[in-house]
Amino acid sequence: KAGVTQTPRYLIKTRGQQVTLSCSPISGHRSVSWYQQTPGQGLQFLFEYFSETQRNKGNFPGRFSGRQFSNSRSEMNVSTLELGDSALYLCASSLVLTGARSYEQYFGPGTRLTVT
Amino acid sequence: SQKIEQNSEALNIQEGKTATLTCNYTNYSPAYLQWYRQDPGRGPVFLLLIRENEKEKRKERLKVTFDTTLKQSLFHITASQPADSATYLCALTSPSTSGTYKYIFGTGTRLKVLA
Numbered sequence: 642k643a644g645v646t647q648t649p650r651y652l653i654k655t656r657g658q659q660v661t662l663s664c665s666p667i668s669g670h671r672s673v674s675w676y677q678q679t680p681g682q683g684l685q686f687l688f689e690y691f692s693e694t695q696r697n698k699g700n701f702p703g704r705f706s707g708r709q710f711s712n713s714r715s716e717m718n719v720s721t722l723e724l725g726d727s728a729l730y731l732c733a734s735s736l737v738l739t740g741a742r743s744y745e746q747y748f749g750p751g752t753r754l755t756v757t
Numbered sequence: 758s759q760k761i762e763q764n765s766e767a768l769n770i771q772e773g774k775t776a777t778l779t780c781n782y783t784n785y786s787p788a789y790l791q792w793y794r795q796d797p798g799r800g801p802v803f804l805l806l807i808r809e810n811e812k813e814k815r816k817e818r819l820k821v822t823f824d825t826t827l828k829q830s831l832f833h834i835t836a837s838q839p840a841d842s843a844t845y846l847c848a849l850t851s852p853s854t855s856g857t858y859k860y861i862f863g864t865g866t867r868l869k870v871l872a
Contacts, residue, residue: 645800674860681866684801684846697859731800744789744850746860748800 643668645734648690653755661718662752666713666734672696673715674746675707678729690715691737719754727756760784763847769869770780776837778866780830780847785861787849790823792832795844795865805832837869844868846852 643726654660666673686699690709696748707717707749713734719726780790788809793801794834806816807823807830814821820833834841844865 676862684848684862686862688862699859733800745803745806746791746792746793746801746848747803748793751800 645732645747647730647732647752648748649752650750651753651755653757654722656722656724658722658757659718660722660754662717662719662730662732662754664715664717664732664734664749666715666732667747669736670734670747671713671737672735673709673713674735675715675717675735676731677701678731678751679727684731687717722756723755727754729753748756761847761849761861763845763863763866765866766864767867767869769871770837772838772870772872774837774841776834776841776870778832778845778847778867778868780832780863782828782861783851785849786825788851789849790821790830791848791850792819792821792830793819793846793848795846799844834868838872839870842869 645667648663664673672691676684678684687701687705687709688698689696693709704720709715711757729751731748731751733748734744735746761782789806791806792804794804795801803819805814805816807820807821809825811839818835822831844867846865847863848860850860
């Protein structure tokens with residue numbers, strides 16, 4: 642089974658621009674979560690999507706948004722980029738079955754975003 | 758506020774010894790605790806999950822304990838090898854009655870196994 646894939650792997654943007662990152666979960670996994678990882682703050686939860694709906698959200702400003710498509714693929718968008726948005730953005734998928742879910746998360750390789 | 762602390766930023770041990778990593782948390786009542794391994798430039802890899810009503814979980818050379826009274830988890834790697842060198846992250850999660858949840862990750866312990 643193919644793992645979680647993220648595109649692009651590396652991205653350089655200028656302050657004020659916007660960016661869209663993409664994540665394809667493991668086949669059959671319907672939950673996708675997004676995280677920001679920086680050396681100072683570690684891994685921080687952004688949001689989770691399941692069945693095309695945002696189910697939970699971390700403490701990030703509204704510039705960070707996401708969506709999920711009917712095939713469970715997800716995109717994350719950051720508008721009006723700031724220097725502090727430079728980070729590794731990771732998505733993770735997990736299995737959700739009717740009446741039960743798995744709390745094991747499977748991460749993609751991440752997108753390294755650099756804002757200059 | 759909810760907080761997770763992992764015992765040290767870095768831990769060096771000799772090959773063949775048992776590595777013990779600690780995860781302490783406050784202001785939180787997790788139902789599940791997980792350990793992940795992360796290599797430089799890569800995403801975390803799931804290792805083990807332990808539930809609040811479980812005391813211990815094992816998988817090959819890995820062992821996790823979960824003490825909800827002490828609010829602590831210990832992660833052991835026995836017969837450690839240089840290939841075990843990586844950053845190890847603990848993560849807590851607790852579903853709410855509304856069905857939502859969040860994962861909270863520790864900042865990780867960088868383990869180096871010396872040959």
